[in-house]
Amino acid sequence: MKFATLNDGSLDGRLLIVSHQMNRALPVPDLAPSLLHALQHWETLAPALLARSQALDAGQAHGAIDFAPEDCAAPLPRSPQWLDGSAFLNHGQLMDKAFNKPPPPLVDTVPLMYQGASDDFLGSTADVALPSEADGIDFEGEFGVITGPVPMGVTPDAALDCIRLLVQINDWSLRALGPHEMKTGFGFVQAKPSTAFAPIAVTPDELGSAWRDGRIHMRLDVQWNDRRFGSPHGGEMSFGFGQLIAHAARTRRLSAGCIIGSGTVSNQSRDAGSACIAERRMIEKIDLGEIRTDFMRFGDRIRMQAMFDEGHAGPFGRIEQRVVPA
Amino acid sequence: MKFATLNDGSLDGRLLIVSHQMNRALPVPDLAPSLLHALQHWETLAPALLARSQALDAGQAHGAIDFAPEDCAAPLPRSPQWLDGSAFLNHGQLMDKAFNKPPPPLVDTVPLMYQGASDDFLGSTADVALPSEADGIDFEGEFGVITGPVPMGVTPDAALDCIRLLVQINDWSLRALGPHEMKTGFGFVQAKPSTAFAPIAVTPDELGSAWRDGRIHMRLDVQWNDRRFGSPHGGEMSFGFGQLIAHAARTRRLSAGCIIGSGTVSNQSRDAGSACIAERRMIEKIDLGEIRTDFMRFGDRIRMQAMFDEGHAGPFGRIEQRVVPA
Numbered sequence: 244m245k246f247a248t249l250n251d252g253s254l255d256g257r258l259l260i261v262s263h264q265m266n267r268a269l270p271v272p273d274l275a276p277s278l279l280h281a282l283q284h285w286e287t288l289a290p291a292l293l294a295r296s297q298a299l300d301a302g303q304a305h306g307a308i309d310f311a312p313e314d315c316a317a318p319l320p321r322s323p324q325w326l327d328g329s330a331f332l333n334h335g336q337l338m339d340k341a342f343n344k345p346p347p348p349l350v351d352t353v354p355l356m357y358q359g360a361s362d363d364f365l366g367s368t369a370d371v372a373l374p375s376e377a378d379g380i381d382f383e384g385e386f387g388v389i390t391g392p393v394p395m396g397v398t399p400d401a402a403l404d405c406i407r408l409l410v411q412i413n414d415w416s417l418r419a420l421g422p423h424e425m426k427t428g429f430g431f432v433q434a435k436p437s438t439a440f441a442p443i444a445v446t447p448d449e450l451g452s453a454w455r456d457g458r459i460h461m462r463l464d465v466q467w468n469d470r471r472f473g474s475p476h477g478g479e480m481s482f483g484f485g486q487l488i489a490h491a492a493r494t495r496r497l498s499a500g501c502i503i504g505s506g507t508v509s510n511q512s513r514d515a516g517s518a519c520i521a522e523r524r525m526i527e528k529i530d531l532g533e534i535r536t537d538f539m540r541f542g543d544r545i546r547m548q549a550m551f552d553e554g555h556a557g558p559f560g561r562i563e564q565r566v567v568p569a
Numbered sequence: 570m571k572f573a574t575l576n577d578g579s580l581d582g583r584l585l586i587v588s589h590q591m592n593r594a595l596p597v598p599d600l601a602p603s604l605l606h607a608l609q610h611w612e613t614l615a616p617a618l619l620a621r622s623q624a625l626d627a628g629q630a631h632g633a634i635d636f637a638p639e640d641c642a643a644p645l646p647r648s649p650q651w652l653d654g655s656a657f658l659n660h661g662q663l664m665d666k667a668f669n670k671p672p673p674p675l676v677d678t679v680p681l682m683y684q685g686a687s688d689d690f691l692g693s694t695a696d697v698a699l700p701s702e703a704d705g706i707d708f709e710g711e712f713g714v715i716t717g718p719v720p721m722g723v724t725p726d727a728a729l730d731c732i733r734l735l736v737q738i739n740d741w742s743l744r745a746l747g748p749h750e751m752k753t754g755f756g757f758v759q760a761k762p763s764t765a766f767a768p769i770a771v772t773p774d775e776l777g778s779a780w781r782d783g784r785i786h787m788r789l790d791v792q793w794n795d796r797r798f799g800s801p802h803g804g805e806m807s808f809g810f811g812q813l814i815a816h817a818a819r820t821r822r823l824s825a826g827c828i829i830g831s832g833t834v835s836n837q838s839r840d841a842g843s844a845c846i847a848e849r850r851m852i853e854k855i856d857l858g859e860i861r862t863d864f865m866r867f868g869d870r871i872r873m874q875a876m877f878d879e880g881h882a883g884p885f886g887r888i889e890q891r892v893v894p895a
Binding site: 254283347353357358363374417431432433437493498 | 580655675683684687754816817820823824827
């Protein structure tokens, strides 16, 4: 199944089932007003949602409308929790190498993860209003999962069964503010403004064999101002989502609707390019001896889309955003 | 006004207005089902809530019930965001001195703040279920504020006008897990399980002159297994809540219901004792040359209550919790 959320001005928006072709959509207010509601009552509602999805694909759903991503909010405009990993170790290794730093402790065995703000997510076409170009404005292309309820102490294997939906993420970052917040040890607050999401959240079966080993085996095509920036592949994720969820639930339970991110998709091959500017800058420093790429300017545009290995577009839709002054 | 939240099994609970004497309570389902709802519609609802509060105190409110803190959840069982400062610099200075560490960068001018989980708060008498005594179980007595909507880039002065309610907090911490998470720079995830709150959230006027300069000028009495542990005073807060809110809103807006914590209340005078075990251990290391106090065991109990300088109990009610195995 594919889901999106119509931006109707409410905090949770209105749930839409999206058709297989991603051209039609169906509100289901009699079943679930919002995607958060559907996730909180998943066991009860999933069969009826599936039946409605099948009717939509068969052209037999009453009340179907054209699907317009620009009218949509993030699949979850707010969520109970947003925890973002840094599960592509290649990304961190590039950062460490460029700065001639030792790796963080236990980096190979304990996932890195920060707690993000989850009350104000951006839709796929929402302008990104930020206070200053001097803050080092950067995108981060990621994959993520949305969980059902997760018990405290869940194992990585059992955690995979708690995954309800897969999503595609742009984790906006302010690079001038990050180093100070990392040095304090308290993690990111100012360095991580509102996070954006591609319009469609999908059940894992929508990916076929591209969902396996707790990883999304798809390329993430990233274009900055209409020029290719990178297309790294999700299969190189060093920790799977099961491990990330188990890490998050070590000392607390997670609520239905919790979102766990992969961190910037990053590949060892230089041909893959990057999914964030900070990583390209580190590669330039290592390979060319100097940083040549600046961070984003107001007016800049970013586009991100997940692609199957076979070459066709994935089911998340596109992120297409523009940075503007707040 | 004083507010509490009846635990009725729902995610947001049921709003109660609490009487001045803290012995009676009034549900107001016709005005606001939950405290979160009231905060999201504060400008519209505040006059009617005040009228109902006055009727309750006059013994003229229809539907009033006895107030039973043990039937209550946290005032906000879940909130859009929970950001905890470390605004009593004395606390950090003791930690640094004991470990012979340099202070974090900019510690005097930029507040320390971490992003906490806000989906699963504990009520004032809820058992605290944790996986292992080996994790270094510790309490942290704090004060906090709940905001209305806060615009990005708010000044510290304007931020004070965004404060709707004041709260008393027990920020449960797992000390064996904190140092690793601080070293990664990504902040706390496993080291901060669910946070607990005293049962009553109050409008600032309830504190009279004890609310001034953006600080709560009250002692926080802390008892561990019925023995005095400390009674540090909130007036020594190095950054006021206006500064903490402005720090949090530097690159993002905050939603109505956002909670900002002070961090562990901590005073320079040794006579004040401490509001967390970690700080007492550091004082023992500095003053006695060795750590003598262990962290909590399963079955241990903690009690926290804010007291006015004049010696009478504050309006938040008591936190009375017990640690149990998960």
